[in-house]
Amino acid sequence: MTQAQTILVTGGASGIGFAIVEAILAEGWRVIVSDFDEKNLERSRDALKGFGDRARFEQLNVADEAAVVACIARCNTEFGPLTGVVNSAGIGRDLPAFETTTDIFRRFLEVNLIGTFVVAREAAKAMAANGGGSIVNISSVSGVRGNGGRAAYGASKGGVILLTKVLAVEWAPEGIRVNGIAPGPIETPLVRDMHTQAAREEWTRTVPQKRYGTPDEIAGTAVFLLDSKKSSFVTGQTIAVDGGFTIAGMIPAGDRA
Numbered sequence: 276m277t278q279a280q281t282i283l284v285t286g287g288a289s290g291i292g293f294a295i296v297e298a299i300l301a302e303g304w305r306v307i308v309s310d311f312d313e314k315n316l317e318r319s320r321d322a323l324k325g326f327g328d329r330a331r332f333e334q335l336n337v338a339d340e341a342a343v344v345a346c347i348a349r350c351n352t353e354f355g356p357l358t359g360v361v362n363s364a365g366i367g368r369d370l371p372a373f374e375t376t377t378d379i380f381r382r383f384l385e386v387n388l389i390g391t392f393v394v395a396r397e398a399a400k401a402m403a404a405n406g407g408g409s410i411v412n413i414s415s416v417s418g419v420r421g422n423g424g425r426a427a428y429g430a431s432k433g434g435v436i437l438l439t440k441v442l443a444v445e446w447a448p449e450g451i452r453v454n455g456i457a458p459g460p461i462e463t464p465l466v467r468d469m470h471t472q473a474a475r476e477e478w479t480r481t482v483p484q485k486r487y488g489t490p491d492e493i494a495g496t497a498v499f500l501l502d503s504k505k506s507s508f509v510t511g512q513t514i515a516v517d518g519g520f521t522i523a524g525m526i527p528a529g530d531r532a
């Protein structure tokens with residue numbers, strides 16, 4: 276087993292975040308499962324009962340700056356020292372640009388981009404005092420490519436990729452690495468609500484591996500980036516875990532799904 280770690284996962288009670296929580300526990304590390312949604316949090320608490328005091332649960336809205344500041348300080352003192360953070364809390368929706376109001380656009384930025392920033396900033400303050408750590412921001416392939424319907428979502432996730440680079444530069448002297456993951460289509464509750472049958476067919480056609488990924492397939496990369504024994508010289512990168520979606524060009528007709 277690698278060194279003991281204590282990791283905070285936002286949006287940790289569902290989908291990708293929950294798979295990362297399970298992978299962290301499987302490493303023998305400790306985890307703070309934080310989420311806005313109380314029902315998801317309650318379900319996670321039940322599912323993780325067997326891990327006893329290696330898991331702590333915090334109801335937290337990442338768009339509420341004062342709550343983030345208080346939660347991270349409290350967790351670091353009572354459950355820490357904090358050694359890592361995964362920013363998985365996020366909202367998604369497909370919406371044409373003509374129908375995207377400024378209120379909707381701001382909401383995406385508040386949760387997906389500014390929420391990620393505030394959590395990273397507060398965690399980094401604590402981790403700098405603890406001797407360093409690792410931050411993993413969950414972006415999206417929609418932050419890399421111009422996927423239709425994703426003006427606000429894509430801009431928020433593209434912002435996360437650039438933010439990851441800036442924070443990696445600023446916090447390298449503190450011993451803090453900052454990386455990201457850009458998932459392709461992954462089977463989660465978010466995607467079940469968001470993807471119509473037509474969208475599913477289009478995603479499957481344009482992903483070279485011709486399928487959706489699973490949350491576990493994101494969790495493996497998250498653990499790699501959190502583990503300073505495995506990724507100590509990796510910082511500022513966003514790794515696409517997407518079945519080849521972002522690198523693909525023309526897919527020969529015979530190879531399509």
Ligand SMILES: NC(=O)c1ccc[n+]([C@@H]2O[C@H](COP(=O)([O-])OP(=O)(O)OC[C@H]3O[C@@H](n4cnc5c(N)ncnc54)[C@H](O)[C@@H]3O)[C@@H](O)[C@H]2O)c1
Nearest residue numbers: 286289290291311312336337364365415458460461463465
């Ligand atoms: N599923 C995919 O295909 C996919 C692809 C690319 C990127 N992502 C990103 O991965 C992350 C996780 O998505 P998922 O598919 O697991 O979704 P999900 O809906 O299953 O999980 C997201 C969790 O975040 C929580 N959350 C939402 N707003 C919050 C807030 N303001 N504060 C705290 N928690 C909040 C939700 O309650 C939920 O439990 C998101 O950032 C999403 O944008 C997902």
